[in-house]
Amino acid sequence: MNTLAPAAVFPSTVMHSRRFPVAYRFSYRVFSLLVDIDRLDEVGSNPLFSINRFNLFSLYQRDHGARDGSAWRGWAETLLRENGIDAAIGNIQLLCFPRILGYGFNPLSLWFCHDAAGKLLAVICEVRNTFGEHHHYLLPVAANAAIVTGSKQKVFHVSPFMGMEARYEFFIHPPTDTVKILIHEYEGDELALIASQQGQHQPFTTGVLLRQFAGIPFMTLKVMLLIHWQALKIWLKGGKFYRKPAPPTETVT
Template identity: 50%
Template sequence: MDAALVYTSVVHQRIAAPAYRFRYTVIAALFDIDRLEATAARCRAFSLNRFNLFSLHTRDHGPRDGRPWRPWIESRLAEHGIELAGGTIHLLAMPRVFGHAFNPLSAWFAYHADGGLRGVLLEVRNTFGEHHHYLLHEGGCTMTTPVRQEKDKAFHVSPFIDMDARYAFAISPARMERGATVRLAIRETQAGSPFLIATQHGRLRDFSDQTLRAALLHQPWMTLKVLPLIHWQALKIWLRGGRYHPRPAPPQKEMH
């Protein structure tokens, strides 16, 4: 498979006051970044770097300047002693629908030519037009799954969560096989106490004109609804007395 459609269940549960919980179905896709042109060639409903019912644009991810993704991500990995020897790189993200998409979280899975997972790059985007990357790795060694690592929070996302926090990640990437399951979980703590748990999981399906049309019928506003839902949840937190934290300056480093 050069790509797979993934119906994912996204759950956010804020444990700290004001507590809340929501669950949404989000239709994403897992792409082999070296085979995007082949994917576009076989699917009339999908295009690379041009408008279509579904599309993927190189300026939407990675360096966000239209550069090819592989040289960019390989250089970022090499800074940490990670070599892929031409291994595959997969991107989990929501494609554009009718030219629009907003991805709060995308994930890159980097494999060595021997098939072993060498790195997971989490790409986070906020509603202020900023983005940041968290790299999970074992210094070039093969990673066991689920990947379990922790990182200090380095990037502002929600105005109702301050920067003094730490993330614990648990991630199980999916092989590009029909029926495989991908799972991402982020547990956020403050001063060692649980604050927020966010999860996303789903099974891989065929990526074809038929399944893309079915996804569009199932959720015609699948990408347009993301930003309104983020603002709706923020409004509910504010109405329940959530403390507002001003947006700090973005981190100077592209990746942590």
């Protein structure tokens, strides 16, 4: 992403591949935004895009972070500090889906948190399920690492056809000209699920936004419908159903 730009667009392909006990694979097109959270006024100056109000595309501060409409920076800095990252925080970028015609759903949003010198310190993985619940997995970044990696025990319910006795392995390439996100979900020593997103940088312009809407006009609704459609197919194939547990008491893992 151009460091002078307040936002960028990443047309992408999302892929899910389940290995067992019911095997399936599907992929679909999406587009994500990468926004500088300190420059939301500039992002909202695009005639097709608004912050905290209706438009063809929009971002609402209550959809992410503290989810109370407050500024994102204070929330992110507090989360990092309370989890052992005490460095002065510089640029923070949020990678997420926008709302489209007022409707939004983000299964996974990523916060790229840099220090004052521009070095990537941590990635906050914000996971949301279809029940309106959310949880954050925090990945500190090793010095000079080209890829952000981390292993986290699964503590948050996402799918009724995936159990909670699992762990995630994250592999995240910080967005530049491309975005690459890979997540492996293991049950014991067996790889149960692979999820990925790969996309190419496009400038945040009216033309690019219009092309994305023309190609995927109701993308966020499509994502929600696909989640339920795939769940139905797994159920019809005899997939084991897991009841939803209570969400974790801690908001960060």
